[in-house]
Amino acid sequence: MRAVAAFSAVAVCGIVTPAWCGTDADRWLDGDRVLGRSLADEAIAFEDQDDAAQAPSATNRFAGEWALVTHQMTALGLAQYCLAHPEDRAALAPQVTRAALKSFRKEMRRFGTDAWGGEDAMASLGGPHGHAYLAYAALAIGMARLLDPAFPPDVARQHDALIAAYERRLLASPTGLIETYPGEAYPTDTAAVAGAIAVHGRATGSDHAKVLARWAAMVQKVQIHAPSGFVYQRMDATTGKAHDAPRGSGTALAAYFAGFADRSVARQLAEGVFRHEATFSGFSGIREYADGTTGQGDIDSGPVLLGVSVSATGFALAPARAHGFRGAFERLYRTTDLFGAPESHGGRLRFRSGGAFGDAFLLAMLTSGPELAP
């Protein structure tokens, strides 16, 4: 009798638990308007609170990066939602602009200015230093310009100048990489640069085909670790020498950013990511390190538990949805639901573990698809 009961327990657990955690997966995949709007409204509510709080700018590098990325991901998520649901565009486009403008504020990039010894990215556009971290904001600004006819022209001119600098630096780079900080180039950040350039082209009609084609070729030639399909996490922008292992968190986020610029590169990176999917009873996560490499969790990967990275798992939702990896999306979403603890309150949806940062990121990841390059 116990054997029958044990079999029954395993079977019930194998069916009920994934179903319990995955109730919203299909709705996200199908672009459910109500669900998307409920998370969008939570992100907007955070921006309202942030306006009221007027938090001081972060001097710590990681704190600054996270603050910038929270506003950037809010802008991108809202923009993707608008592209999927044009009927809400008039109402939400100003919100996209608000979040994007925050990510572009001078104080928001203070961590990068400090890293470059006081050199501000916007005050050194003619110089050789990459300042690739600002591409996150540039991408958000580009999406806002694409959607909002009332986007402020003075910021648009600054954005034009930044994109021109990125284009020049990327064309001059022998590796298709530009530096984020002195001596540090990240393929993920350069994918954000490429995405920002591409979206600028869509918003303004400028032709960036040459630089984007060169970047795509260099991703294949220099930045991808062929045996694993991952991109190297950190490299030398001049020599292309790897300064870190090929990793899941960087590759999954690069796959998302690459989607703005080049579908085929993004899909190739996505396929690389899903080669490292670890599955258990209908749930899955993305391993941070490929076979043959090991390492600890860090600010990029978040905690690494049993080899699975929290960040890579969350980031991988975007390429899974955008490129139609339906099964992988469902498995990853179940994990996100289990640990993210989503909750509806007052018509809004929030992921309780992640707070505002998690909500902004998941809004962008769970609505990814409409932003893909034509």
Next chain:
Amino acid sequence: MNAAAAWNGARAATRTVLGSRCVRWAVWLSLLYVVMDLLLSLEMGARGLLSPGGSIHPDAVVIGLACIAVRVVGRFAVPALLGFGLTCVVVERLVGTRRA
């Protein structure tokens, strides 16, 4: 079948099911799950374990991790315990009926 008979039948069935230790564990775990889920909502608000600036909220981390641990265990263990307990009850009944 009248309403009184249906009520008595339902009570008897509930007594039988709750007689299973696994089902009782599942019920207690479900209650703990609900309480911890409520606590998670109250503690987190819109804060989360980390601030948008990446700094850790220590109180939220302690309570949040406990709540998430109960959530993870509960979502796997409650269906498994119910499956195990109810199967035992059903099989016992079937075997008992056949012997009688």
